[in-house]
Amino acid sequence: MSTATTARGSPGNLPAEVTSFVGRRHELTGVRRMLATSRLVTLTGAGGVGKTRLAQRIGLDMRRAFADGVWLVELAELRDPDLVAVTVAEALGVREESVSSGAPGLVTFLADQQALLILDNCEHLVGACADLAETLLRSCPGLRILVTSRQALRIAGEATLTVHPLSVPDADEDCTPADLSRYESASLLVERATAVLPGFAVTEANCATISALCQALEGMPLAIELAVARLRVLTLDQILDRLTDRYKLLTSGARNAPARQQTLRALIDWSWDLCSEPERLLWSRLSVFSGGLELDAAEYVGADEKLPADAILDVVASLVEKSIIVRTGDGPRARYKMLEVIREYGAARLVAAGEQAGVARRHCDWFARLAAYGDTHWVSPDQAALMLRLRHEQANLRVALEYAVTAAAPGTALRFAADLQNHWFVRGFLSEGRHWLDRALAMPAPRHWTRVKALRVAGWIACVQSDPSRAETLLTEARSLAMTLPPSPELAFIPLIEGNIAMFGGDHAKALPLFEQALTRFRELGSLSGEMWTLAVLGLARGLADDDPTDGYPDLLACRDLAAANGEVWWRSFAMWALSVLRWMAGDLAGAAEAAKESLAVGKLVEDEQFSVGLSLESLGWVCATEQRDQRAAVLLGAAERVWQAMHASLASFHGLQDHHDEAVATIRARLGDRAFDAAFRRGSELSTAEALTMALERPAAPEVPAPRAAAAEPAATADTRLAELGLTRREREVITLIAQGLSNREIAARLVVAQRTAEGHVENILSKLGFTSRAQVAGWLAAQRDT
Template sequence: MSTATTARGTSGNLPAEVTSFVGRRHELNGVRRMLSTSRLVTLTGAGGVGKTRLARHAGLELRRAFPDGVWFAELAELRDPDLVAVTVAEVLGVREEAVSPDAPGLATFLADRQALLILDNCEHLVAACADLAETLLRACPRLRILVTSRQALRIAGEATLTVQPLSVPESDTACTPADLARYEAASLLVERATAVLPGFEVTEANCATVTALCQALEGMPLAIELAVARLRVLTLDEILERLTDRYRLLTTGARNAPARQQTLRALIDWSWDLCAEPERLLWSRLSVFSGGFELDAAERVCAFPPLAADSILDLIASLVDKSIVFRVGDGPRARYKMLEVVREYGAARLAEAGEQQEVAQRHGDWFAELARYGDVHWASPDQAALMLRLRHEQANLRVALEHAVRTAPPEVSLRFAADLQNHWFVRGFLSEGRHWLDRALALPPARHWTRVRALRVASWIACIQGDRQRASALLADAKALNATLPPSPENAFIPVVEGNIAMFAGDPAAALPLFEEALAGIRALGSPSGEMWCLCVLGMARGLSSPDPSAGYADLAACQELAAEHGEVWWRSFALWSLSVLRWRAGDNAGAAQAARESLQIDALVEDEQFTVGLALESLGWVAVTERRDQRAAQLIGASDRMWSAMQASLSTFRAMREFHDEATSQLRARLGDRAFETAFARGVALTTAEAVALAMERVPAPRPAPAPDEPARLADLGLTRREQEVAALVAEGLTNREIAARLVVAQRTAEGHVENILSKLGFTSRAQVAAWLASQR
């Protein structure tokens, strides 16, 4: 089963290009040629020269050459070198119970895969990226790595390509509009200028100005885009005048720095000079944010003398107008971001002003408070919004946690990492959570209830990851410390984790008294979220340990009622999934399917939630197996597998669920045959979340076996696309996959994919069956 999957299947995770790609044919050919002979290629060059854009476009053009996908790992916002492998693992969707998300684990995962891995913006993590690349290349003979960095990794086998600025006319060249079209810098300027001023074109009147502007910007793509943004308020001549004057006065750039880097610095200097003093001050303070920010965060972190909180909104609006800050996304809350080079410039100014420490402390305090608020208000109508907010703030949380473990008292770091327990769990960021908890726990031990809490949360994560030995050791430490401290909420929560360790190990009967003890203690505390957790696991334990699965129904119903009372979403969905499993075990297929679909309907309220979606798809797959709807079952289980892989988790850590899963897949293989099962399973893996949910809800017809010869049907009625109908006809003619690819002018792998889809949709296992069936239809 493939585990390197995303919402787009195994093709990788490259984002679509929003703006057109201009020029760079020579560099693209160079990348293609170098990757054919070298397994590690590094694109080097100045900041803003276009290394990232070139790497992405090269990846898009080379996708057909890498059947296991082209994967893009963005490292610009990552500051901790220990998280490089974890970040790449998250991108690849590594399943952690089989492979650890470190360099050796990734090497095991990628060992037999033909894939391209793009590591973007590595200059601040060169040593860590070099170590990871060397480990992967030694162990993965079919892997290629493309790196973008301001400096090479300098390891054996590395080929480097220096990305130069875009071509510009020579300084003494007089160009006509037709001549100018031959230069990449001019093409980019015109392309971007048209987006700002529809109808813009190079004419005899402005040709000289466009030429001079391209020359002044020296073909730097970022510089061109920043300058063209000024067309909202300035003419081309005004931009050129200001830019040229500023360059003549440039004296602050390092003497040994390339001229183009001085040019880019001068351009940002110019933007700085255009800002009023309050705007400059806010720009520098906003540089503390990583991955963007929202208005309330900016007001709390950046508003201290001489900036007032009620001035922040207007100042942000001014910075947006000046293209220093830009709004991103279209969610219910406005979110803002700065280009990395602009953020770095602001950070340098912040250090010059001597405000770095104070702003970092305020940033850390704000995000620790956000984590605390999210934990306390988890069981509330705000839950979906909180989950999304924490997801968006992942990069900021990393920066704040790093500051906390380096500078804050141990109890602050311990509580911060533990307060994010729902974020680590629901989003599947298990290794990330474990990393920060381990770092906080490694600080000088604090005899404080926050250490007990951190140990308990770390134990729970280890349990989910299938590391029961470590989970037990961490929990033992938590219990020992807790026994020496005054009573705290952890007295109630420790038994629920201990019970989960027992239940995951396959002993729900041993877990029952622990869950009952925890429920009584948590009810006394008045923690609705904790009570829902206990009711869910208690219901599942009762149902799994009893000959009558309905023994767990009452607890799960109580959880749903409590969740509805508090406007909570996630535990209610989880309880419905648990109910679907118990109903399925009781032989109530209709009831099981209904509960799983209700779980999916609730999940629709939470953006990007895959944990309980994956669970519900799995249980609906089991129902389909029981009903002998084998094609549907295999696809649903495949879709579930893809989601669990993306979250770096697996049902196999829960012994009972693993047994149910293995039994279901064994039945499918026995009835379908290995090849047909794997084909249908792969179709499920390739489904997006929306497509998988639509299949689960039966909003679209599931693929079904082909009718008998006396039941004629059109190919389109069976779900075959127009291209698949063409391929089916060529299969019937006896053509091989290679011959089909040549006839249709597509890649051979594309032809193979069409044939596999046809076999799956028709319920066949051989090409001969397709030919025979088509002949009978005619």
């Protein structure tokens, strides 16, 4: 996963604001002050009060104060507290090796980072979030955490701020249009009303109605948003009349519930009353989805004899029109999402109707089928699109897997988790895959090939995660069970996994006959996926087994050609990386670079795929080191290191290859010197994956900055003159020199004896004036000017 950046180039993953932010001036000031003195701040308040939007706005306002970014982690869709650390790690591009509150990968990644972490919607996971926050704050001194939750985490050092509804006009005050602008709720209502009805304006005639609406909705932002959406079909007065009538009906409700919660419930009750019976049925049934859904899933899960599948499309369209669900994204497949408060309301209606169990079962069945389809059709021209769809369905997969391991038959859970083998591996979700497989394998054991498959997939993950003893244990059970069952194509995978365990351990002599045995069986069965997998690892093992790396070429080229002919991406990319390593070992530097670049180009087709990117950047670095292109080699190795850290992985999984890395680093460092090597390596580590790919494929990372031709006699003075001509001040020219030396913003501030925020401002100005997006580009450009 590449390092995310905000719209202004700062690191992080905060989404851009699509609507204006209204009010909250005092809260914004208060939270900024609290974060200056407390490392954990929790925003509490009722659902729908605007905690999430406030937290995101604070993150945007303060992003320059955090050199390593502001990171938003959305937890509303997560149900399993065991996966809190994994979910946070995924948001930051870190791969946790275990599902635990100790979060070793996160601790290592954030240990020296100056970052703000926003944990959003924690109320249903308070215990797990509190444990994780305490662990991170103790181990990461530069980290600050901002939490939104309906209740505080209640750990030492926590500062809390209760987020109240927006300010509303007084009931006994006669407001004029000018007066309304003083109230946040009225400003929000008018702003959103103008978006729904472009001709909308505040007048003397509607001023009193707007004021009354704000009072009736008690300044709740979500309530205002939902009410204003009705302006498509109702007038302001009609909305007010319906709300007022509905709220009177709630006076006999639970007296111990906050009034604003009763108000919000009333508003959603009213939306429910406006729906037809088919719309209500589908609304409640779609509440089982998490993180969104697609139309075919809605047709399968939501349909029965009461609501035929061929009627679902029209009902979905009606729910979109009524703002119950919204269409999101602009991809090739329409996707729909429901606000969490609306989803929870639908879920309660589903339980009340006695339909929850049946709908949850259909939801699990649908996603288990999707996983099975993905496994069966892994080798196809649709591979990249299929992997992207599974990525989008990550939250739904978790909900469905939870049902499978708690309410479905053991065979369902085993098959489901094992069929996602490619999803776990290619995306780097190894720890999560291991989590679900372990839970499925702990269920009553069916004596079936399904269990054999789950065992060998779990063994493969353990192998990749450098846990050979666990891998051996799992495979021993798989082998023992397989001996008691009728023949199955699954039998061919056992020697393949055994060979991988041997190869990862450096025993190539043991691995080769196992791979050859597996290859023969896969070809007899016509299993293209198994054949490509085996060819890729067989070629690598042959090349590493003796003194002639070219022995592995035929198998790797056969894998490449077979994959290309069938639209397969992942094993083709892996095989090209392996070929680049063997060519480099054989002294064919041009061929090695060509193969590594082909691996990178092919791997880009699978969005977010990191594993082969890290491998190929690494091998390109070795090639450049051998060619004595030391600056480029150091940058490539730095970029590879960032990818490894993002995956919480390393070359150590491949026995012997770590030695090549260490030798390359030592050679480059000896020729460049420590200071120059560290600066170049750091430049590489600051590149995003996209920037690293551009640089590795030798395409310009950004348009060249126009500059007059230099006179050869005075390179340093000419570079400084060019910077001045481009509008850089004297201080900015000093800062750019320190950037080129690899200094961080904090180090630059210390060197110049200025505040860190001042240094960050200089860096942002430099990037803007030169037209670049990263410090690495600045350093590279300045080096090129001085070399001219």
